[in-house]
Amino acid sequence: MGTAVGGGKTVPRYLQIAEDIVQQIRAGVLKPGDQVPSEAEMVERYGVSGGTIRKAMAEIRASGLVDTRHGKGSYVKARPPVRHRSSDRFRRSLRRGGKAAYLAESEQSGATAKVSVIFIGPMEAPEEIAQRLDVEPGTQILARRRLYFRNGTPVETATSYLPWDVVKDIPELFAENPGGGGIYARLEDHGHVFAEFVETLQARPAAKAEASELALSPGAPVIHLLRNAVTETGRVVEVCDTLMAADQFVFEYRIPAAN
Amino acid sequence: MGTAVGGGKTVPRYLQIAEDIVQQIRAGVLKPGDQVPSEAEMVERYGVSGGTIRKAMAEIRASGLVDTRHGKGSYVKARPPVRHRSSDRFRRSLRRGGKAAYLAESEQSGATAKVSVIFIGPMEAPEEIAQRLDVEPGTQILARRRLYFRNGTPVETATSYLPWDVVKDIPELFAENPGGGGIYARLEDHGHVFAEFVETLQARPAAKAEASELALSPGAPVIHLLRNAVTETGRVVEVCDTLMAADQFVFEYRIPAAN
DNA sequence: AAGTGGTCTAGACCACACT
DNA sequence: GTGTGGTCTAGACCACTTG
Numbered sequence: 128m129g130t131a132v133g134g135g136k137t138v139p140r141y142l143q144i145a146e147d148i149v150q151q152i153r154a155g156v157l158k159p160g161d162q163v164p165s166e167a168e169m170v171e172r173y174g175v176s177g178g179t180i181r182k183a184m185a186e187i188r189a190s191g192l193v194d195t196r197h198g199k200g201s202y203v204k205a206r207p208p209v210r211h212r213s214s215d216r217f218r219r220s221l222r223r224g225g226k227a228a229y230l231a232e233s234e235q236s237g238a239t240a241k242v243s244v245i246f247i248g249p250m251e252a253p254e255e256i257a258q259r260l261d262v263e264p265g266t267q268i269l270a271r272r273r274l275y276f277r278n279g280t281p282v283e284t285a286t287s288y289l290p291w292d293v294v295k296d297i298p299e300l301f302a303e304n305p306g307g308g309g310i311y312a313r314l315e316d317h318g319h320v321f322a323e324f325v326e327t328l329q330a331r332p333a334a335k336a337e338a339s340e341l342a343l344s345p346g347a348p349v350i351h352l353l354r355n356a357v358t359e360t361g362r363v364v365e366v367c368d369t370l371m372a373a374d375q376f377v378f379e380y381r382i383p384a385a386n
Numbered sequence: 387m388g389t390a391v392g393g394g395k396t397v398p399r400y401l402q403i404a405e406d407i408v409q410q411i412r413a414g415v416l417k418p419g420d421q422v423p424s425e426a427e428m429v430e431r432y433g434v435s436g437g438t439i440r441k442a443m444a445e446i447r448a449s450g451l452v453d454t455r456h457g458k459g460s461y462v463k464a465r466p467p468v469r470h471r472s473s474d475r476f477r478r479s480l481r482r483g484g485k486a487a488y489l490a491e492s493e494q495s496g497a498t499a500k501v502s503v504i505f506i507g508p509m510e511a512p513e514e515i516a517q518r519l520d521v522e523p524g525t526q527i528l529a530r531r532r533l534y535f536r537n538g539t540p541v542e543t544a545t546s547y548l549p550w551d552v553v554k555d556i557p558e559l560f561a562e563n564p565g566g567g568g569i570y571a572r573l574e575d576h577g578h579v580f581a582e583f584v585e586t587l588q589a590r591p592a593a594k595a596e597a598s599e600l601a602l603s604p605g606a607p608v609i610h611l612l613r614n615a616v617t618e619t620g621r622v623v624e625v626c627d628t629l630m631a632a633d634q635f636v637f638e639y640r641i642p643a644a645n
Numbered sequence: 646a647a648g649t650g651g652t653c654t655a656g657a658c659c660a661c662a663c664t
Numbered sequence: 665g666t667g668t669g670g671t672c673t674a675g676a677c678c679a680c681t682t683g
Contacts, residue, residue, distance in 0.1 A: 200668060324641040384580035
């Protein structure tokens with residue numbers, strides 16, 4: 128099928144329908160929180176079969192403007208103000224203020240932030256982490272896994288890995304709340320002074336399990352970020368493995384023009 | 387349908403099939419360049435209907451391991467070595483070597499690189515670019531739009547915007563090839579010495595037009611990067627707007643631990 | 646012409662959410 | 665129970681690629 132347009136080409140019906148709905152959302156005909164017409168209703172309204180409507184809905188979901196829940200329906204997402212992740216967030220002055228990095232940033236944009244600790248305890252170092260920490264794979268390390276919420280929805284999972292000899296004398300690192308300034312402040316309290324942080328960052332579609340953990344439609348883009356925290360002695364005393372819903376973040380990096 | 391597994395949960399047949407094929411690719415049973423079994427063949431082999439196979443194929447495509455062409459079939463992609471985009475790429479020493487940043491990086495991973503210039507000429511500054519360049523929207527500026535290829539496939543579009551008063555005395559900036567070290571070298575030749583580069587970076591699903599320009603499946607993640615080039619006088623003399631196929635790049639940033 | 650993927654139909658049945 | 669989305673079927677027809 129498909130209707131002829133300008134040049135003579137044909138656009139599949141399911142894309143026309145998806146475009147129609149997306150435009151209604153962008154134009155504000157469908158407002159945040161509104162329910163998108165049910166699939167059954169669309170079958171009637173557009174006069175096509177259920178399969179075609181399902182393909183259209185898949186496109187609409189891919190646009191990221193809509194949130195679909197089995198048994199309930201699809202709803203227009205509240206346009207979440209993105210969190211701006213600046214490379215300035217590691218400044219000591221922000222830590223001294225008693226805030227961990229994520230809180231300092233959230234307050235700037237006036238959103239409610241929450242952290243829920245999923246796991247704190249020893250584990251055996253997986254391959255890639257061991258390499259970065261420069262220990263043997265399988266060595267005992269400390270893992271701190273947590274889930275970050277923003278306005279009630281999960282936006283980020285982060286796991287910190289630290290060598291055991293570094294953490295064994297710092298009891299705060301085993302607590303859910305490591306105290307003002309976060310774990311980086313505790314590490315510096317104990318003589319691990321940071322020289323630099325090295326972040327590698329990659330975007331990819333979310334796997335099924337990741338999508339459900341971050342309440343995303345499967346296939347929606349996620350950012351995978353790995354950070355080494357390097358001290359003045361050149362040692363990596365923490366590796367942080369972070370997975371973020373891509374539509375929730377903008378990253379900013381300042382790069383000095385070195386020789 | 388779906389077969390019971392360990393805990394009693396059910397996994398849809400189309401996901402099982404997709405997983406089966408993806409594993410065959412990862413394990414090397416299907417090698418780069420091999421044709422993935424046709425949909426008709428899969429219908430027989432797995433004993434399901436065409437619709438189910440199509441859903442499975444959609445999943446497989448989303449994995450990014452496969453390249454599908456209408457009328458021909460699906461083929462396992464040559465594993466493209468990702469390009470590592472390090473923040474070190476702005477070091478002057480790399481420019482002095484006579485290479486622009488992208489070439490220096492491509493050579494490291496032994497891939498063929500190509501640039502095709504799409505447009506060089508004056509245009510009126512769009513809103514966001516004007517803000518960054520600190521000029522009035524609509525002012526005449528110079529735009530340099532180009533498309534980067536890697537091993538024959540397009541991976542990145544980039545457009546540089548420069549204020550007219552900066553470029554008017556630098557004829558090389560109007561040429562397709564601005565000479566050794568690229569446009570940054572030419573700008574420094576003419577007294578615009580860089581202090582820092584500020585990059586903002588966001589991932590999102592590709593729009594239709596973007597997907598076709600970068601030869602991606604629609605909805606595949608892209609990275610949108612905007613960079614301000616700031617001189618020692620504090621002026622932004624270039625803004626670069628870049629769109630990249632997310633699966634082709636890993637970004638690395640080194641962040642000094644400032645106070 | 647034969648083989649491939651792309652769109653579409655008209656139904657069935659299942660799983661989840663609300664009342 | 666009613667309404668919702670999720671999976672699956674068994675076909676039809678179209679569009680692109682290759683011989």
